[in-house]
Amino acid sequence: MRYLVRGVLALAVLFGTVRFAAAGCDLSDPATKAQVDAARAAADQACDAAGTGCTTATSHGQYVSCVAHQVNQNTSLPKGCRGAAKKCAARSTCGKPGFVTCCRTSSSGTTKCSTKSSSSSCTDHPPAGGSACVGNHPSCCDACTDTGCAP
Known part of the structure:
Protein backbone atom coordinates (compact mmCIF):
# COMPACT_ATOMS: atom_id res chain seq x y z
CA MET A 1 0.00 0.00 0.00
CA ARG A 2 2.84 2.35 0.86
CA TYR A 3 4.40 1.84 -2.59
CA LEU A 4 1.07 2.49 -4.28
CA VAL A 5 0.71 5.82 -2.47
CA ARG A 6 4.28 6.79 -3.40
CA GLY A 7 3.66 5.84 -7.02
CA VAL A 8 0.47 7.89 -7.19
CA LEU A 9 2.26 10.87 -5.61
CA ALA A 10 5.15 10.57 -8.06
CA LEU A 11 2.75 10.55 -11.01
CA ALA A 12 0.85 13.53 -9.61
CA VAL A 13 4.08 15.50 -9.29
CA LEU A 14 5.17 14.47 -12.79
CA PHE A 15 1.90 15.45 -14.45
CA GLY A 16 1.64 18.64 -12.39
CA THR A 17 5.13 19.64 -13.53
CA VAL A 18 4.32 18.93 -17.18
CA ARG A 19 1.15 21.01 -16.97
CA PHE A 20 3.05 23.84 -15.23
CA ALA A 21 5.74 23.84 -17.94
CA ALA A 22 3.11 23.92 -20.67
CA ALA A 23 1.55 27.00 -19.06
CA GLY A 24 4.80 28.95 -19.61
CA CYS A 25 5.76 30.97 -22.63
CA ASP A 26 8.27 29.42 -25.05
CA LEU A 27 9.84 32.43 -26.79
CA SER A 28 12.14 30.11 -28.74
CA ASP A 29 9.05 29.12 -30.75
CA PRO A 30 8.79 31.64 -33.63
CA ALA A 31 4.98 31.64 -33.57
CA THR A 32 4.86 32.36 -29.83
CA LYS A 33 7.51 35.07 -30.13
CA ALA A 34 5.52 36.67 -32.97
CA GLN A 35 2.41 36.66 -30.77
CA VAL A 36 4.26 38.36 -27.91
CA ASP A 37 5.85 40.89 -30.29
CA ALA A 38 2.44 41.70 -31.79
CA ALA A 39 0.94 42.17 -28.31
CA ARG A 40 3.82 44.46 -27.34
CA ALA A 41 3.36 46.51 -30.52
CA ALA A 42 -0.40 46.81 -29.96
CA ALA A 43 0.16 47.87 -26.34
CA ASP A 44 2.75 50.46 -27.40
CA GLN A 45 0.38 51.85 -30.01
CA ALA A 46 -2.50 52.10 -27.52
CA CYS A 47 -0.26 53.72 -24.90
CA ASP A 48 1.07 56.21 -27.47
CA ALA A 49 -2.52 57.15 -28.34
CA ALA A 50 -3.27 57.65 -24.64
CA GLY A 51 -0.22 59.90 -24.16
CA THR A 52 1.60 57.34 -22.03
CA GLY A 53 3.78 55.79 -24.72
CA CYS A 54 7.50 55.17 -24.60
CA THR A 55 8.48 58.74 -25.46
CA THR A 56 5.44 60.51 -23.98
CA ALA A 57 5.06 58.89 -20.54
CA THR A 58 6.00 61.20 -17.67
CA SER A 59 7.56 58.31 -15.75
CA HIS A 60 8.72 54.76 -16.26
CA GLY A 61 6.01 53.52 -13.91
CA GLN A 62 3.31 55.26 -15.95
CA TYR A 63 4.55 53.56 -19.13
CA VAL A 64 4.84 50.10 -17.55
CA SER A 65 1.39 50.46 -15.99
CA CYS A 66 -0.15 51.36 -19.34
CA VAL A 67 1.52 48.45 -21.14
CA ALA A 68 0.55 46.02 -18.37
CA HIS A 69 -3.08 47.15 -18.60
CA GLN A 70 -3.10 46.76 -22.39
CA VAL A 71 -1.41 43.34 -22.28
CA ASN A 72 -3.83 42.08 -19.63
CA GLN A 73 -6.75 43.15 -21.86
CA ASN A 74 -5.30 41.27 -24.86
CA THR A 75 -7.30 38.04 -24.88
CA SER A 76 -5.50 36.70 -27.96
CA LEU A 77 -2.24 36.45 -26.01
CA PRO A 78 -1.97 33.29 -23.87
CA LYS A 79 -1.95 34.09 -20.14
CA GLY A 80 1.44 32.41 -19.79
CA CYS A 81 2.94 34.92 -22.24
CA ARG A 82 1.49 38.09 -20.72
CA GLY A 83 4.29 38.24 -18.17
CA ALA A 84 6.90 38.07 -20.93
CA ALA A 85 5.33 41.04 -22.72
CA LYS A 86 5.12 43.06 -19.50
CA LYS A 87 8.72 42.21 -18.60
CA CYS A 88 9.88 43.83 -21.84
CA ALA A 89 8.20 47.09 -20.80
CA ALA A 90 9.70 46.89 -17.32
CA ARG A 91 13.20 46.33 -18.75
CA SER A 92 13.08 49.42 -20.94
CA THR A 93 14.15 53.05 -20.96
CA CYS A 94 10.61 54.24 -21.67
CA GLY A 95 9.65 57.12 -19.41
CA LYS A 96 13.30 57.53 -18.38
CA PRO A 97 14.69 60.51 -20.32
CA GLY A 98 18.40 60.17 -21.08
CA PHE A 99 18.56 56.48 -20.18
Whole structure:
Protein backbone atom coordinates (compact mmCIF):
# COMPACT_ATOMS: atom_id res chain seq x y z
CA MET A 1 0.00 0.00 0.00
CA ARG A 2 2.84 2.35 0.86
CA TYR A 3 4.40 1.84 -2.59
CA LEU A 4 1.07 2.49 -4.28
CA VAL A 5 0.71 5.82 -2.47
CA ARG A 6 4.28 6.79 -3.40
CA GLY A 7 3.66 5.84 -7.02
CA VAL A 8 0.47 7.89 -7.19
CA LEU A 9 2.26 10.87 -5.61
CA ALA A 10 5.15 10.57 -8.06
CA LEU A 11 2.75 10.55 -11.01
CA ALA A 12 0.85 13.53 -9.61
CA VAL A 13 4.08 15.50 -9.29
CA LEU A 14 5.17 14.47 -12.79
CA PHE A 15 1.90 15.45 -14.45
CA GLY A 16 1.64 18.64 -12.39
CA THR A 17 5.13 19.64 -13.53
CA VAL A 18 4.32 18.93 -17.18
CA ARG A 19 1.15 21.01 -16.97
CA PHE A 20 3.05 23.84 -15.23
CA ALA A 21 5.74 23.84 -17.94
CA ALA A 22 3.11 23.92 -20.67
CA ALA A 23 1.55 27.00 -19.06
CA GLY A 24 4.80 28.95 -19.61
CA CYS A 25 5.76 30.97 -22.63
CA ASP A 26 8.27 29.42 -25.05
CA LEU A 27 9.84 32.43 -26.79
CA SER A 28 12.14 30.11 -28.74
CA ASP A 29 9.05 29.12 -30.75
CA PRO A 30 8.79 31.64 -33.63
CA ALA A 31 4.98 31.64 -33.57
CA THR A 32 4.86 32.36 -29.83
CA LYS A 33 7.51 35.07 -30.13
CA ALA A 34 5.52 36.67 -32.97
CA GLN A 35 2.41 36.66 -30.77
CA VAL A 36 4.26 38.36 -27.91
CA ASP A 37 5.85 40.89 -30.29
CA ALA A 38 2.44 41.70 -31.79
CA ALA A 39 0.94 42.17 -28.31
CA ARG A 40 3.82 44.46 -27.34
CA ALA A 41 3.36 46.51 -30.52
CA ALA A 42 -0.40 46.81 -29.96
CA ALA A 43 0.16 47.87 -26.34
CA ASP A 44 2.75 50.46 -27.40
CA GLN A 45 0.38 51.85 -30.01
CA ALA A 46 -2.50 52.10 -27.52
CA CYS A 47 -0.26 53.72 -24.90
CA ASP A 48 1.07 56.21 -27.47
CA ALA A 49 -2.52 57.15 -28.34
CA ALA A 50 -3.27 57.65 -24.64
CA GLY A 51 -0.22 59.90 -24.16
CA THR A 52 1.60 57.34 -22.03
CA GLY A 53 3.78 55.79 -24.72
CA CYS A 54 7.50 55.17 -24.60
CA THR A 55 8.48 58.74 -25.46
CA THR A 56 5.44 60.51 -23.98
CA ALA A 57 5.06 58.89 -20.54
CA THR A 58 6.00 61.20 -17.67
CA SER A 59 7.56 58.31 -15.75
CA HIS A 60 8.72 54.76 -16.26
CA GLY A 61 6.01 53.52 -13.91
CA GLN A 62 3.31 55.26 -15.95
CA TYR A 63 4.55 53.56 -19.13
CA VAL A 64 4.84 50.10 -17.55
CA SER A 65 1.39 50.46 -15.99
CA CYS A 66 -0.15 51.36 -19.34
CA VAL A 67 1.52 48.45 -21.14
CA ALA A 68 0.55 46.02 -18.37
CA HIS A 69 -3.08 47.15 -18.60
CA GLN A 70 -3.10 46.76 -22.39
CA VAL A 71 -1.41 43.34 -22.28
CA ASN A 72 -3.83 42.08 -19.63
CA GLN A 73 -6.75 43.15 -21.86
CA ASN A 74 -5.30 41.27 -24.86
CA THR A 75 -7.30 38.04 -24.88
CA SER A 76 -5.50 36.70 -27.96
CA LEU A 77 -2.24 36.45 -26.01
CA PRO A 78 -1.97 33.29 -23.87
CA LYS A 79 -1.95 34.09 -20.14
CA GLY A 80 1.44 32.41 -19.79
CA CYS A 81 2.94 34.92 -22.24
CA ARG A 82 1.49 38.09 -20.72
CA GLY A 83 4.29 38.24 -18.17
CA ALA A 84 6.90 38.07 -20.93
CA ALA A 85 5.33 41.04 -22.72
CA LYS A 86 5.12 43.06 -19.50
CA LYS A 87 8.72 42.21 -18.60
CA CYS A 88 9.88 43.83 -21.84
CA ALA A 89 8.20 47.09 -20.80
CA ALA A 90 9.70 46.89 -17.32
CA ARG A 91 13.20 46.33 -18.75
CA SER A 92 13.08 49.42 -20.94
CA THR A 93 14.15 53.05 -20.96
CA CYS A 94 10.61 54.24 -21.67
CA GLY A 95 9.65 57.12 -19.41
CA LYS A 96 13.30 57.53 -18.38
CA PRO A 97 14.69 60.51 -20.32
CA GLY A 98 18.40 60.17 -21.08
CA PHE A 99 18.56 56.48 -20.18
CA VAL A 100 19.95 53.89 -22.60
CA THR A 101 19.89 50.13 -22.94
CA CYS A 102 23.33 48.68 -22.36
CA CYS A 103 24.53 45.35 -23.74
CA ARG A 104 27.51 43.99 -21.81
CA THR A 105 29.32 40.93 -23.15
CA SER A 106 31.62 39.08 -20.75
CA SER A 107 34.95 37.52 -21.70
CA SER A 108 33.17 34.15 -21.85
CA GLY A 109 30.74 35.53 -24.46
CA THR A 110 27.62 35.91 -22.31
CA THR A 111 25.63 39.06 -23.12
CA LYS A 112 23.33 40.72 -20.59
CA CYS A 113 21.21 43.83 -20.92
CA SER A 114 20.41 46.54 -18.41
CA THR A 115 19.33 50.15 -18.48
CA LYS A 116 21.86 52.84 -17.64
CA SER A 117 21.47 56.54 -16.93
CA SER A 118 23.74 57.57 -19.82
CA SER A 119 25.78 56.23 -22.72
CA SER A 120 29.02 56.79 -20.84
CA SER A 121 27.83 54.82 -17.81
CA CYS A 122 27.40 51.91 -20.21
CA THR A 123 30.54 52.09 -22.32
CA ASP A 124 33.14 53.60 -19.97
CA HIS A 125 33.56 50.44 -17.89
CA PRO A 126 33.03 47.27 -19.94
CA PRO A 127 33.49 43.89 -18.25
CA ALA A 128 37.12 42.75 -17.93
CA GLY A 129 38.05 41.11 -21.23
CA GLY A 130 34.59 41.83 -22.61
CA SER A 131 32.75 44.69 -24.28
CA ALA A 132 29.81 47.03 -23.80
CA CYS A 133 27.66 48.86 -26.32
CA VAL A 134 24.64 51.14 -26.21
CA GLY A 135 21.55 49.43 -27.62
CA ASN A 136 19.53 50.86 -30.49
CA HIS A 137 16.17 49.86 -28.97
CA PRO A 138 14.45 51.10 -25.80
CA SER A 139 13.69 47.60 -24.45
CA CYS A 140 16.25 45.03 -23.35
CA CYS A 141 14.08 42.46 -25.12
CA ASP A 142 15.19 43.94 -28.45
CA ALA A 143 18.47 45.73 -27.70
CA CYS A 144 20.94 42.86 -27.51
CA THR A 145 21.88 39.73 -29.42
CA ASP A 146 23.94 36.83 -28.11
CA THR A 147 27.11 38.69 -29.09
CA GLY A 148 26.35 42.37 -28.39
CA CYS A 149 24.04 45.08 -29.64
CA ALA A 150 21.25 44.35 -32.12
CA PRO A 151 21.24 46.48 -35.27
